[in-house]
Each structure stands twice: as C-alpha cells, then as structure tokens.
Amino acid sequence: MRKVKKRRKIYLPDPKFNDPLVTRFVNHIMKNGKKNVAYKIFYDALKKIDSIKKEKEEKSSLEIWKKGLKNAMPYVEVRSRRMGGSNIQVPVPISSNSRITKAMKLLISCASIRSEKTMANKLASEIWDAFQEQGEAVKRKENIHKMAEANKAFSHFRF
Template identity: 60%
Template sequence: MRKRQAKKRPLLPDPRFNDQLVTRFVNMLMWDGKKSVAFKVFYDAMDIVEEKKTDEEKSSLELWKEALSNVMPHVEVRSRRVGGATFQIPMQIRPDRKISTSMKWLISFARKRNEKSMAQKLAGEVLAASKEEGAAVKRRVDTHKMAEANKAFSHFRF
C-alpha cells in the first residue's frame, strides 16, 4: 500500500484449544480456502502427536508450541547492494515474522515428508521439531550459520 500500513485483523481463537496461534497456523496450512479441512488435518495431527509422544506431562498443544519455538529463527540474512556488490547482512527478525517463518517452515517441510496423510506428516514434523531434530530445525540452524558467517558485514545494516 502507498499510503499507510494495513491494520491487523483480529483472529478468532480455534474451537478446540481456544488459541489464536492455532488459528494462525491453520490459516497457513489451508489450501483453496478449505478451512474446515485444514482444521481437521491439524486436529488429527495433534491426536497422532498425543498418542506417539514420549513425554507424559506435556500435552500435544504444548509439544506443538515447543516445536514452533525450536524452529523459530532469531537472525536472518538480507541482501543489500553496496557499491555494485551485493552483501548478505545479518539482521534481527521482528517477533511476528519469527512466528510466521517458523510456521511456514514447519508446514512446508511437513508437506515434503514421506507419510500417508498430511496429518501424519505434520505430526511427524512436530514430534521431530520438539526433539530439536527434523528438516525445519535444520533450516533454522542453517539460517543462523549463514548469519554467523556474514557477521563481518553487519556494519552495512540499514
């Protein structure tokens, strides 16, 4: 938009866990506007996590939130042209972008897994991420390594 930033619309909490973060995740999971299908996939994944988990004192929602925080990046590299050369400059990430990036990574790497249904794929990725393993956590580690490697260019920050 040219004039001003669009205002944030309030999200309704989801029916089962009464959590806005779940609704945000389901909105990213959704394809072709089929929200009820996306909710079913998410809730089925949470049921699978509930039966497969090893940690007894944590619920499936807590495991999912732990997985999200394990995938969440803290720094990223941004491209910036300085005098004809392009530098990768490490920058801190805004809190809302951290959350959305971690959700995108969790969903995209769940889709690439080799299980039968999307619920099983998502459950597998959530369980792996909550144990600090899996492809989404690897992506976060790679992003942090890239930022660490380009720390010398941080004085070009804008």
C-alpha cells in the same frame, strides 16, 4: 515517513483450544479456502502426537506443538543489499511476529516434503521432531543462523 505502518491482523481463537495461534497456523495450512480441511489436518496431527508421545511425557499435544514451533523459530535472517556493484548478505534480526510466521511456514513446508501417507501424519512427525530439536525445520533454522553468523562482518550495513 513514507512507509505506512502495517496494522497487525487479529485472529479469532479456534473452536477446540480457544487459541488464536492455532487459527494462525491453520490459516497457513489452508489451501483454496478449505479451512475445515485444514482444521481437520491440524487436529488429526495433534491426535497422532498424543499417540506418539510416551506416557512419561506430561505435556499436552498443544504444548508440544508450541514448543516445537518455538524450536523452529529463527531469530536472525540474511537480506541482500547492493553495495558498490556487489550483493552483500546482511544479517538482520527478525521481529517477533515474523519469527512466528517463519516458524509456521518452515514446519508446514518441511512436513509437506516428508514421505509419509497423509498430511496429518507428516505434520505430526515434523512437529514431534521439532519438539525434540531435530528434523528438517530445525535444520533449516540452524542453516539460516549459520548464514547470518558467517556474514556477521556485514552487520553494520543494516537498513
């Protein structure tokens, strides 16, 4: 085969929750190599989620974040394919690793657009909205799924 299979990166667990998924999320938040700042943003966002959630909610803030991440995960995407002089949008299923990455990037980019004061507040409210299956990240996921559904006729052109 011509393509070399990519080795999957192994992430070390984070210091507070001992979860490699948190480290992966923090790496997506991080800018200019400032990982401590990214950790602070994430942990502050989880504290804000604790203050947002009602007393009847028995889930921890980390479980709310994971559920919000799961709600923002797209399962299919469209890729352009050149066929006979025109570009066709072909729906393609996404691997589980890419799904997680896309969900993380959706949550972070949609949080950064919000109009709140700090990034921790923005991220907390976006995670909470994703947990409740609302918010910009979930809308973008649904738009991706709608585009794939609209182009379902071209699914036999998968590559």
